[in-house]
Amino acid sequence: xxxxxxxxxxxxxxxxxxxxxxxxxxxxxxxxxxxxxxxxxxxxxxxxxxxxxxxxxxxxxxxxxxxxxxxxxxxxxxxxxxxxxxxxxxxxxxxxxxxxxxxxxxxxxxxxxxxxxxxxxxxxxxxxxxxxxxxxxxxxxxxxxxxxxxxxxxxxxxxxxxxxxxxxxxxxxxxxxxxxxxxxxxxxxxxxxxxxxxxxxxxxxxxxxxxxxxxxxxxxxxxxxxxxxxxxxxxxxxxxxxxxxxxxxxxxxxxxxxxxxxxxxxxxxxxxxxxxxxxxxxxxxxxxxxxxxxxx
Amino acid sequence: xxxxxxxxxxxxxxxxxxxxxxxxxxxxxxxxxxxxxxxxxxxxxxxxxxxxxxxxxxxxxxxxxxxxxxxxxxxxxxxxxxxxxxxxxxxxxxxxxxxxxxxxxxxxxxxxxxxxxxxxxxxxxxxxxxxxxxxxxxxxxxxxxxxxxxxxxxxxxxxxxxxxxxxxxxxxxxxxxxxxxxxxxxxxxxxxxxxxxxxxxxxxxxxxxxxxxxxxxxxxxxxxxxxxxxxxxxxxxxxxxxxxxxxxxxxxxxxxxxxxxxxxxxxxxxxxxxxxxxxxxxxxxxxxxxxxxxxx
DNA sequence: TCTGACAGGACAAGCGAATTGTCGTGCACG
DNA sequence: CGTGCACGACAATTCGCTTGTCCTGTCAGA
Numbered sequence: 001x002x003x004x005x006x007x008x009x010x011x012x013x014x015x016x017x018x019x020x021x022x023x024x025x026x027x028x029x030x031x032x033x034x035x036x037x038x039x040x041x042x043x044x045x046x047x048x049x050x051x052x053x054x055x056x057x058x059x060x061x062x063x064x065x066x067x068x069x070x071x072x073x074x075x076x077x078x079x080x081x082x083x084x085x086x087x088x089x090x091x092x093x094x095x096x097x098x099x100x101x102x103x104x105x106x107x108x109x110x111x112x113x114x115x116x117x118x119x120x121x122x123x124x125x126x127x128x129x130x131x132x133x134x135x136x137x138x139x140x141x142x143x144x145x146x147x148x149x150x151x152x153x154x155x156x157x158x159x160x161x162x163x164x165x166x167x168x169x170x171x172x173x174x175x176x177x178x179x180x181x182x183x184x185x186x187x188x189x190x191x192x193x194x195x196x197x198x199x200x201x202x203x204x205x206x207x208x209x210x211x212x213x214x215x216x217x218x219x220x221x222x223x224x225x226x227x228x229x230x231x232x233x234x235x236x237x238x239x240x241x242x243x244x245x246x247x248x249x250x251x252x253x254x255x256x257x258x259x260x261x262x263x264x265x266x267x268x269x270x271x272x273x274x275x276x277x278x279x280x281x282x283x284x285x286x287x288x289x290x291x292x293x294x295x296x
Numbered sequence: 297x298x299x300x301x302x303x304x305x306x307x308x309x310x311x312x313x314x315x316x317x318x319x320x321x322x323x324x325x326x327x328x329x330x331x332x333x334x335x336x337x338x339x340x341x342x343x344x345x346x347x348x349x350x351x352x353x354x355x356x357x358x359x360x361x362x363x364x365x366x367x368x369x370x371x372x373x374x375x376x377x378x379x380x381x382x383x384x385x386x387x388x389x390x391x392x393x394x395x396x397x398x399x400x401x402x403x404x405x406x407x408x409x410x411x412x413x414x415x416x417x418x419x420x421x422x423x424x425x426x427x428x429x430x431x432x433x434x435x436x437x438x439x440x441x442x443x444x445x446x447x448x449x450x451x452x453x454x455x456x457x458x459x460x461x462x463x464x465x466x467x468x469x470x471x472x473x474x475x476x477x478x479x480x481x482x483x484x485x486x487x488x489x490x491x492x493x494x495x496x497x498x499x500x501x502x503x504x505x506x507x508x509x510x511x512x513x514x515x516x517x518x519x520x521x522x523x524x525x526x527x528x529x530x531x532x533x534x535x536x537x538x539x540x541x542x543x544x545x546x547x548x549x550x551x552x553x554x555x556x557x558x559x560x561x562x563x564x565x566x567x568x569x570x571x572x573x574x575x576x577x578x579x580x581x582x583x584x585x586x587x588x589x590x591x592x
Numbered sequence: 593t594c595t596g597a598c599a600g601g602a603c604a605a606g607c608g609a610a611t612t613g614t615c616g617t618g619c620a621c622g
Numbered sequence: 623c624g625t626g627c628a629c630g631a632c633a634a635t636t637c638g639c640t641t642g643t644c645c646t647g648t649c650a651g652a
Contacts, residue, residue: 001372001376002372002375002376002379003301004300004301004368004372005299005300007375018600018601019600019601019602020599020600020601028639028640029639029640029641030600030601030602031601031602031603031639031640031641031642032638032639032640033601034601034602034603035602035603035638035639036638038602039637039638044379045383046379046382046383047573050436050571050573050574051600051601051602051646051647052435052436053600053646053647053648054599054600054601054646054647054648055599055600055601055647056600056601057436059573059574060382060388060389060577061379061382061383064375064378064379064382065375065379068371068372068374068375068378069375071371071375072300072368072371072372072375075364075367075368075371076297076298076300076364076368078364079298079303079360079361079364079365079367079368080297080298082360082364083298083340083342083357083360083361086342086356086357086360087341087342087357092356093356139348140346140348140353275346277343277346277355278346278355281356314627314628315627315628315629316626316627316628324612324613325612325613325614326627326628326629327612327613327614327615327628327629327630328611328612328613330628330629330630331611331612331629331630332611334629335610335611347619347627347628347629349619349620349621349627350619350620350621350626350627350628351620351627351628352627352628
């Protein structure tokens with residue numbers, strides 16, 4: 001296999017016109033250049049330079065190899081600039097996984113800010129309710145995931161960044177007797193029929209159930225919904241009450257009223273998860289910053 | 297500057313999927329591969345592989361560099377095949393310089409034979425009467441020259457190959473009194489008017505003049521021509537006699553007769569001149585062989 | 593035309609650095 | 623708990639560069 005470095009030396013000799021000039025350009029002695037060319041000639045199996053008077057002239061093979069050296073050198077420079085772009089965050093891909101609520105409320109402003117600072121970065125955003133996005137990050141299929149609850153054991157090599165605490169609110173049918181209170185206790189809802197609105201396997205569901213248990217009851221779910229908008233519809237129809245996180249109440253149904261709740265106030269903590277090894281990427285750091293700013 | 301060799305190592309790792317497999321493919325130990333990657337990462341300023349479980353996975357930068365490594369590797373292979381083609385004589389350029397007579401009689405069959413054996417070789421043929429083609433070869437502007445007379449000192453680094461001896465013939469007007477003889481002595485022409493047909497500065501002219509001097513006279517040139525065809529026209533018109541080399545009598549004028557001449561018989565020796573350093577080229581060797589065959 | 597000085601490249605020897613191989617260690621998976 | 627894999631440290635080798643020297647070709651002046 002031909003040595004690219006030596007080919008560049010040959011190119012320097014051919015373009016400079018002499019071994020000595022090439023050596024000066026390359027910052028070494030003419031002897032070193034001469035030896036490199038000699039080795040390259042041995043590799044190529046042909047003479048590449050021929051002495052003519054004092055000075056050298058490339059042979060046909062030398063000219064051929066010089067042209068290819070120029071091509072390869074150009075590609076190499078291209079690779080270097082591409083790498084520099086990637087390192088500086090000017091280009092790259094970011095694969096983001098999040099759940100639907102965050103996808104609507106948190107990610108768009110963050111992506112807008114990211115695009116302003118790193119216009120060359122492509123973003124691949126996927127909403128993957130209700131699966132757990134954490135393995136996607138841990139196994140390198142995604143660069144950042146927005147998750148709900150800190151696991152007891154976040155996988156090795158994955159770091160979590162707290163973005164915001166999203167408190168739950170009570171959603172009542174307009175005219176409900178409890179709507180008279182400005183702030184409800186969770187235990188007020190113990191005897192009410194409930195509208196379920198979380199995936200039973202997800203962490204959000206667990207937060208609600210745990211809070212109710214702390215308040216001394218277990219919610220009586222009479223109807224299940226899979227998203228907050230239809231859940232509000234069920235509530236407005238008088239089927240029951242429900243808890244919806246504040247971030248999920250962006251567009252509110254006209255037939256419901258929303259009240260804060262306490263004792264306890266269920267809170268879902270939202271974290272960003274990134275691989276530790278991927279953290280130094282400027283684009284990823286920019287995205288994290290933008291997410292923190294959007295959460296505030 | 298990135299090291300292409302290490303980039304190929306990276307490519308091997310990425311395509312093989314593991315350091316060990318890449319090492320096996322490359323015929324070295326995993327340690328060597330690992331260290332090469334480490335150095336490349338230092339050069340690139342970024343991590344290129346990240347450990348995941350047992351095994352490694354390329355980072356975004358690693359994938360980027362792998363793609364560029366593939367491109368560069370392809371170009372390198374291309375350069376190698378091009379070089380091999382050139383070495384084997386399958387491709388290349390041959391610049392040939394010759395004088396008009398050889399261009400018409402000697403070179404075409406030789407080029408036909410060359411094309412049969414080396415179809416990819418491009419030929420650049422130039423007739424450069426009356427300049428001396430030898431410097432063209434000595435200084436690398438041409439690969440082969442067909443010249444007339446061996447110089448006393450052929451330039452260093454140039455080798456001459458004898459192709460053929462081309463004897464001069466006497467050309468007489470039809471019905472000339474000397475046309476009765478089957479073979480003339482050169483001295484028979486001492487008192488005749490002569491038609492000149494060589495460039496006065498060229499070697500051919502010198503051969504004729506020297507031969508006449510050896511026969512004891514100096515030709516009385518009454519009219520000068522610059523090529524053999526018009527010279528024959530002058531002879532046919534009865535303006536005088538002349539000497540034309542046999543190779544220059546390919547198409548003969550109807551109004552002349554041709555006779556051999558002796559005592560002495562002027563002979564121009566035709567040589568092929570090539571640079572010593574250019575001699576190992578297969579295409580050039582093939583051309584020399586073809587020229588020798590055409591001369592026989 | 594000849595000769596001395598200079599420029600330019602090639603070769604030999606020696607040193608320093610890089611590369612490679614052999615070990616051992618840590619980690620993840622079965 | 624064993625096995626396979628990747629990584630780190632150290633010794634031997636190889637590679638590349640520099641220094642010094644010689645040879646060749648060119649130019650200028652006599």
